[in-house]
Amino acid sequence: MSEIHKFIFEGLPVRGAVVRLTDAWVEILRRRASNTTHGAYPLPVQALLGEMTAAAVLMQSNIKFNGSLILQVFGDGPVKLAVVEVQSDFAVRATATVNGEVSADATLSQMVNVGNEGRCAITLDPQDRQPGQQPYQGVVPLFGDDKEKLEKFSDVLQHYMLQSEQLDTTLVLAADDKVAAGLLIQRLPMSGTGNLAGNTHSADEDQIGINEHYNRIAVLASSLKREELLTLDVETILHRLFWDESLLRFEPLQGEAGPHFSCTCNRDRVTRMIKGLGADEAHSILQELGQVEVGCDFCGTQYRFDTVDVAQIFRQPDELPPTSAAVQ
Numbered sequence: 001m002s003e004i005h006k007f008i009f010e011g012l013p014v015r016g017a018v019v020r021l022t023d024a025w026v027e028i029l030r031r032r033a034s035n036t037t038h039g040a041y042p043l044p045v046q047a048l049l050g051e052m053t054a055a056a057v058l059m060q061s062n063i064k065f066n067g068s069l070i071l072q073v074f075g076d077g078p079v080k081l082a083v084v085e086v087q088s089d090f091a092v093r094a095t096a097t098v099n100g101e102v103s104a105d106a107t108l109s110q111m112v113n114v115g116n117e118g119r120c121a122i123t124l125d126p127q128d129r130q131p132g133q134q135p136y137q138g139v140v141p142l143f144g145d146d147k148e149k150l151e152k153f154s155d156v157l158q159h160y161m162l163q164s165e166q167l168d169t170t171l172v173l174a175a176d177d178k179v180a181a182g183l184l185i186q187r188l189p190m191s192g193t194g195n196l197a198g199n200t201h202s203a204d205e206d207q208i209g210i211n212e213h214y215n216r217i218a219v220l221a222s223s224l225k226r227e228e229l230l231t232l233d234v235e236t237i238l239h240r241l242f243w244d245e246s247l248l249r250f251e252p253l254q255g256e257a258g259p260h261f262s263c264t265c266n267r268d269r270v271t272r273m274i275k276g277l278g279a280d281e282a283h284s285i286l287q288e289l290g291q292v293e294v295g296c297d298f299c300g301t302q303y304r305f306d307t308v309d310v311a312q313i314f315r316q317p318d319e320l321p322p323t324s325a326a327v328q
């Protein structure tokens with residue numbers, strides 16, 4: 001069962017979360033593997049997409065936000081795009097576009113940052129976004145301060161959190177074909193939050209304490225091995241790392257409240273997309289292939305439009321035809 005465990009360090013301005021995606025992650029991989037057009041991901045791509053999926057769930061669980069969090073890597077190598085979307089209710093979907101050979105031992109830069117032109121984008125798209133309002137987006141390169149290529153995706157996100165949110169963050173991520181998991185530790189911004197209630201130190205003293213405590217906890221968190229993250233349960237992980245710290249745990253989010261696979265595609269959206277192609281283009285596809293077929297890269301659903309469907313789409317230029325099937 002996929003789960004999120006959130007906690008704070010009692011009396012300290014440091015919070016954390018562990019996510020373990022099992023059924024939700026296996027479902028994402030299963031759908032990809034059964035897609036006859038693409039087939040299963042090469043192993044390094046699977047690992048990258050799994051780490052991104054765990055990270056996106058951690059980030060969504062870490063903010064108060066009603067809408068979708070979209071984590072994307074735009075690659076300049078054989079992996080052109082990797083994208084994960086997480087809704088506020090932890091509905092998750094993910095996909096990657098592979099357009100070339102990925103060797104079994106390919107590094108992050110060999111997949112998405114060959115010419116150091118790869119980018120990582122984080123988008124927050126609010127549920128109640130007004131027409132014309134742009135979603136918030138932050139973009140970071142896949143290199144460090146000295147333009148050196150980063151080889152761990154967690155390093156890319158740590159950079160992002162520091163640059164855009166000004167938050168010290170420690171991330172450990174790992175994924176295989178059964179589990180996508182992550183640990184996040186973050187220093188809370190300044191004093192005055194509920195976590196510091198009762199703390200009578202001055203702001204300056206707080207600042208010193210904050211860094212000291214955060215640094216100690218970050219070192220502990222960083223000692224977590226990839227193998228441990230993949231194979232141990234959450235209780236064991238937290239006990240091994242933080243047995244000497246005082247953790248305040250929140251109710252885990254699991255089952256229906258936890259991360260689960262779900263795709264937001266539907267026939268309406270595909271209809272609008274075909275409309276966007278224009279009548280000429282749609283009819284030329286019809287002539288060539290006998291139907292217009294659009295597959296969802298996230299869930300594998302195939303949407304098919306025959307001559308009658310296409311005629312209906314372009315019959316009423318200002319109105320959408322009624323949907324014949326709403327596929328979730």
Ligand SMILES: [Zn+2]
Nearest residue numbers: 263265296299
């Ligand atoms: Zn879909």
